[in-house]
Every structure is written in structure tokens, then in C-alpha cells.
Amino acid sequence: MILSLVAAALAAAQTAAPQPFADAVTPPGETRADTAETPATTGGWTLLVHGGAGTIRRDRITAEQDADYRAAIDAALMAGRAVLAKGGSALDAVQAAVELMEDDPLFNAGRGAVFTHDRTNELDAAIMDGRTRAAGAVARLTTSRHPVAVARAVLRDGRHVMLTGADADRFGADRGVEQMDPAWFATPHRREQIDEFLRREAGAKAVSSYDIDQKFGTVGAVARDARGHLAAATSTGGLTGKRWGRIGDAPIIGAGTYADDRACAVSATGAGEYFIRVGVAHEICARVRLAGESLQQAADAVMAEVLALGGSGGVIVAGPDGRSAFSFNTEGMYRGRLTSDGVHEVAIYNDE
Numbered sequence: 001m002i003l004s005l006v007a008a009a010l011a012a013a014q015t016a017a018p019q020p021f022a023d024a025v026t027p028p029g030e031t032r033a034d035t036a037e038t039p040a041t042t043g044g045w046t047l048l049v050h051g052g053a054g055t056i057r058r059d060r061i062t063a064e065q066d067a068d069y070r071a072a073i074d075a076a077l078m079a080g081r082a083v084l085a086k087g088g089s090a091l092d093a094v095q096a097a098v099e100l101m102e103d104d105p106l107f108n109a110g111r112g113a114v115f116t117h118d119r120t121n122e123l124d125a126a127i128m129d130g131r132t133r134a135a136g137a138v139a140r141l142t143t144s145r146h147p148v149a150v151a152r153a154v155l156r157d158g159r160h161v162m163l164t165g166a167d168a169d170r171f172g173a174d175r176g177v178e179q180m181d182p183a184w185f186a187t188p189h190r191r192e193q194i195d196e197f198l199r200r201e202a203g204a205k206a207v208s209s210y211d212i213d214q215k216f217g218t219v220g221a222v223a224r225d226a227r228g229h230l231a232a233a234t235s236t237g238g239l240t241g242k243r244w245g246r247i248g249d250a251p252i253i254g255a256g257t258y259a260d261d262r263a264c265a266v267s268a269t270g271a272g273e274y275f276i277r278v279g280v281a282h283e284i285c286a287r288v289r290l291a292g293e294s295l296q297q298a299a300d301a302v303m304a305e306v307l308a309l310g311g312s313g314g315v316i317v318a319g320p321d322g323r324s325a326f327s328f329n330t331e332g333m334y335r336g337r338l339t340s341d342g343v344h345e346v347a348i349y350n351d352e
Contacts, residue, residue, distance in 0.1 A: 043226055044226065044322055044339060044340035044341055045084040045085070045090075045093075045223065045224060045225050045226050045322075045339065045340045046223060046224040046318050046322050046323075046324050046337070046338075046339045046340075047077060047080040047081065047084060047093060047094075047097065047221065047222075047223045047224075047318075047337070047338045047339070048221065048222050048223070048316040048317075048318055048324050048326070048335070048336070048337045048338075049073060049076045049077055049080070049097050049101070049219070049220065049221045049316070049335070049336050050218075050219065050220050050221075050267065050269055050314065050316050050326075050333055050334060050335045050336075051069065051072065051073055051076075051101060051106070051107050051217065051218075051219050051334030051335070052107065052108060052217035052218050052219065052269050052333065052334055053269050053270055053312070053313050053314035053328045053330045053332065053333035053334075054270075054312070054313075054330050054331070054332065054333075055330065055331050055332075056330070056331055056332025056333070056334070056348060056349065057331050057332065057349065058349060061348075066348065068106060069106060069334050069348060070346050070348065072101065072104050072106050072107070072334075073334055073335065073336040073346050074336060074346050075100055075104075076097040076098075076100050076101050076219075076221065076336070077097065077336045077337075077338040077344075077346070079096040079097050079099070079100040080093040080094065080096055080097035080221060080223060080338070081093075081338055082096065083096050084223065084225055084226070084340070085340070087225075087226055088225065089225050089227075089229065089231070090129075090130070090223035090224055090225040090229050090230055090231035090265070091127070091129050091152075091229075091231040093221070093223040093225065093231070094127065094221040094222065094223050094231045094232060094233035094267075095127060095148055095149065095152055095233055097221040097223075097233075098125070098127075098148045098219055098220065098221050098233045098234070098235050099146045099148055099149060101219035101235070102145070102146050102147065102148060102219065102235055103145075103146075105187045105189070106217075107217045107218075107219045107334075108217025108218060108219075108236055108237045108238075109123070109125075109147075109217065109218060109219045109235040109236050109237055110123065110145065110146065110147065110185065110235065110237075111145075111184060111185050111187070112185070112187050112189075112190060112217075112237075113185050113190070113236075113237025113238075114190055114193060114194070114217075114237045114238065114239065114240040114241075114242075115186070115190055115191065115193070115194035115240065115241070116194075116238075116241065116242050116243065117198075117241045117242065117243040118243075119194055120142065120182065121142065121182065121185040121186060121190075121237060122139075122140045122141065122142060122237070122238060122242070123138075123140070123141040123142070123144070123147040123185070123235070123236070123237055124137075124138065124139040124140070124141070124147065124235070124236050124237075124238060124247060124248065124250050124251040125137065125138055125141075125147035125148040125150065125151045125233070125234065125235040125236070125250065125251055126138075126148075126151050126233065126234050126235075126250060126251040126252070126253060126256065126257040127148055127151045127152050127155055127231070127232070127233040127234075127257070128155075128231065128232050128233075128253060128257055128258060128259040128265075129155065129229075129231055129259060130229055130230030130231055130232070130259035130260050130261040130265050130320075131229040131230070131261050133259070133260060134155050134158065135155055135161050135253045135257075136150075136151040136152055136153065136154030136155030136156070136157075136161065136162075137151050137154065137161055137162040137163075137251040137252070137253060137257070138150045138151050138154060138162065138163050138164065138168045138172075138251060139162065139163075139164045139165075139168070139247045139251045140164050140165045140168070140245060140247065141165075141168055141169050141172070142166070142169060142182050142185075143169045143173075143179045143180055143181070143182060144168075144169050144172045144173070144177050144178075144179060144180075145177065145178040145179065145180045145184075146177060146178070147235050148233050148235045149172065149177045150163075150168060150169070150171065150172035150175075150177050151233070151251070153171065153172055153175040153177065154168075154171070157175075161253060162251065162253075164247075185237075190240075193240050194240060194241065197240050197241040198241070201241070217236075217237070218234060218235070218236035218250055218256075218268075218269040218270075219234070219235050219236070219269075220232070220233060220234040220235070220250075220256075220257070220267030220268070220269060220316060221233050221267060221316075222259070222264075222265040222266065222267050222316050222317065222318040222324075223265070223318060224265070224318045224319065224320060224321075224322055224324075226340070228261070228320050228321075229261055229320075230259045230260070230261050230264065230265035230318060230319075230320055231259050231265055232257050232258060232259040232265040232266055232267045232281070232318075233257065233267065234250040234251070234256050234257040234267045234268065234269075235250065236248065236250040236251075236256075236269075238250075238272070239272070248272025248273070248275075248276070249268060249270075249272035249273075249275035249276045249280070250268070250269075250272065252276060253281075253282075254279050254281055254282035255268070255272075255275050255276045255278075255279055255280060255281060255282075256268040256269075256272065256275055256276075256280070256281060257281055258281035258282045258284075258285055260285050260289070261320050262289050262320075263285035263286070263288040263289035263319075263320075264284065264285050264288050264295055264298075264317050264318060264319045264320070265317070265318045265319075266280070266281035266284050266285060266299075266315055266316070266317050267281070267315065267316050268280050268281055268313060268314070268315045269313050269314055269315075269333070270306070270311060270312055270313010270314060270328075270330070271306075271311040271312055271313055273311070274306050274309050274310065274311025274312075274313075275306065275311065275313065277309065277311075278302060278305050278306050278309070278311075280302055280303075280306060280315065281315070283298075283302045283305075284298045284299050284302050284315065284317060285298075287301065287302070288319070294323075294325075295317045295318075295319050295323055295324065295325040296325040296327065298317075299315050299317050299325050299326075299327035300327050302315075302327075303315065303327045303328065303329050304329075306329070307329045312329050312330050313328065313329070313330065314326065314327060314328025314329070314330060314333040314335075315327055315328070316335065322339070322341075324337060324339075328350070330350070331349070331350055332348050332349045332350055333348075333350075334348055335347055335348075
């Protein structure tokens with residue numbers, strides 16, 4: 001089941017209050033005829049953020065946790081807004097939003113990242129400029145406080161697109177990215193999760209209700225600035241218990257992150273192996289640019305393909321005309337949208 005999320009627009013001609021994130025369902029492989037996106041804007045800006053998708057249900061989240069996640073998503077929106085409202089670039093805005101979430105232990109990125117099978121934290125990130133299609137990506141970082149800042153440094157340097165491991169951390173340090181002791185990224189909650197993962201792997205009875213396979217906390221942002229340029233950024237700690245140097249979709253340009261002024265900007269979250277196989281982010285942009293599909297149509301169709309293969313997750317999408325869309329096939333996705341036209345939305349569950 002694909003959830004298409006209805007955006008709200010504050011236009012003077014409207015007489016009724018908007019219904020943000022209205023619940024609309026599309027069977028796998030089908031596209032809704034009544035796709036809903038934010039209307040086009042002229043000279044304005046648009047920002048969307050996500051904090052992961054998965055088995056996020058009201059009966060599994062306390063009122064306090066609900067409030068904390070909403071506040072964290074809103075804070076990320078405000079960080080991006082501080083850039084865009086002053087005429088800053090989409091690239092700067094998505095980096096600012098993602099850096100804030102990398103510092104928030106609620107999410108699986110930066111501080112609060114999940115543990116590998118060897119009880120370490122390995123961090124991945126990517127950023128892309130829709131104006132030039134310049135991109136930077138990093139994987140398996142262990143000391144850089146803001147992986148997205150290292151990815152931005154790779155983009156700025158321009159000689160390569162992806163760097164990995166200790167060399168990538170050194171590259172970031174040489175360019176002024178703050179370095180931390182690896183222990184700084186670890187949190188007690190994530191230690192409990194890896195303990196539970198390893199217990200189950202050894203065949204022991206579960207002692208926690210944590211859904212290791214279905215809860216994702218990757219963070220991301222997409223933006224359209226006042227000049228009409230797009231950017232996307234994504235950051236993650238990957239999968240709990242990942243092994244053998246596994247890298248997911250988030251730092252792979254075209255899979256978890258992509259931006260092209262001719263089409264759209266996309267940041268994804270979910271089961272990375274499936275997003276890589278489908279090439280989710282680029283596939284959405286290609287359908288928009290080459291097939292003339294709307295953002296919502298393209299996102300829904302590609303997420304249906306992911307679901308058909310057995311994968312789950314979601315995407316946020318922004319277009320060069322100010323339109324934007326959300327699509328996910330899970331029970332929830334931490335998400336938010338902010339525009340210069342006054343749209344300001346934060347939601348978690350699939351019925352919002």
C-alpha cells in the first residue's frame with residue numbers, strides 16, 4: 001500500500017482550510033489520478049525534511065516521544081528556513097537542516113547512529129546541487145561530527161564524488177570539519193538495540209519490542225531556493241548490526257540522494273538494498289523529466305516498485321517550480337514541510 005501525502009497550500013483564493021498529509025492509498029503498481037502536491041510558487045522557496053520511515057505507530061510511541069520528534073523535525077525546518085528566508089542557496093539550506101539532525105540522538109545519523117555488528121558507529125552521507133549536478137558523498141566515517149559537511153567538502157573539491165573510511169575522515173578534518181572521539185556518537189538506546197540484535201542472532205529470546213528490521217532513522221532534506229535551484233542531502237548510520245563494510249543507499253548518488261534542476265530533488269529513507277536496486281532517487285527524477293509525470297505520480301510509482309520487490313521506506317521530493325511531494329509505504333515517516341508561502345507542516349503517522 002502506497003501512502004500519498006497531500007500537501008497544504010495557503011493561497012488567497014482558497015476558502016477552506018488545507019488538509020495537510022491527508023491519507024490516500026494507492027495499490028502497488030498503480031498511480032492515483034488525484035495526485036496532490038503543493039502548488040507552484042514564483043520566486044519563493046520550499047523545504048522538506050525527513051527523519052526516517054518504518055513501523056512508527058501511535059501505540060508504540062509515547063506522547064513525550066511524539067512531541068520530541070515533532071520538535072526535532074520542526075527545528076530542522078527552522079535551520080533550513082534561516083538560510084532560505086535570507087535568499088540563501090538550497091545547497092546551504094539542506095546542509096543546515098541535516099547537520100542539526102545529525103546532532104540529535106533521536107535520529108539514526110551522526111550522534112545516535114545505530115551500531116554495526118562489531119559495535120561501532122559508521123556514518124554515511126551525500127549532498128547534491130541540482131544546478132550543476134555536482135555531488136559529494138562519504139561512507140563509513142567514524143570521527144566526523146557532521147558527515148554531510150564532509151560530503152559537501154567532497155562536492156566543493158570536485159575531484160571525486162565518494163570517499164570512504166578513515167581517509168574520508170582525514171579529508172574532512174583537513175577542511176575544517178569537527179572531529180569527535182568515536183564514543184561521542186554512541187548512545188545508551190543504540191547500545192540496547194545492538195545488544196538485542198545480537199541476542200536474537202544467537203537464538204536467544206527477545207527481551208525488547210524494538211523492531212530491528214523495520215525502523216529506520218535516516219535523515220534528509222530537499223529544497224528549492226528563491227532562484228529556483230534545487231538541492232538534496234541525506235545522512236545515516238545505516239542498519240543495526242550491519243557487517244562487512246556494508247553501505248546503503250543514502251550516500252549513493254541516484255539511489256538515496258539526487259538533485260537536478262530539470263526535474264526534482266529527492267532524499268530517501270528505508271531498506272537501502274532495495275532503493276539501490278531500483279535507483280529510487282534518479283528514477284523519480286527521470287520519470288518527471290522524461291515522462292512528464294508529476295512529482296507525486298513519479299514518487300508513488302517508484303515506491304510501488306520498491307514495495308513489489310519487498311522493500312519499504314519513503315521519499316521527500318521538491319521541484320524547481322516550488323511543488324513538493326511525500327510518498328512512503330510504511331506505517332509512518334517523520335516529516336515536515338515549510339514554504340515561503342506560509343505552509344508549515346510536521347507529521348509522523350500515515351493517517352496525518
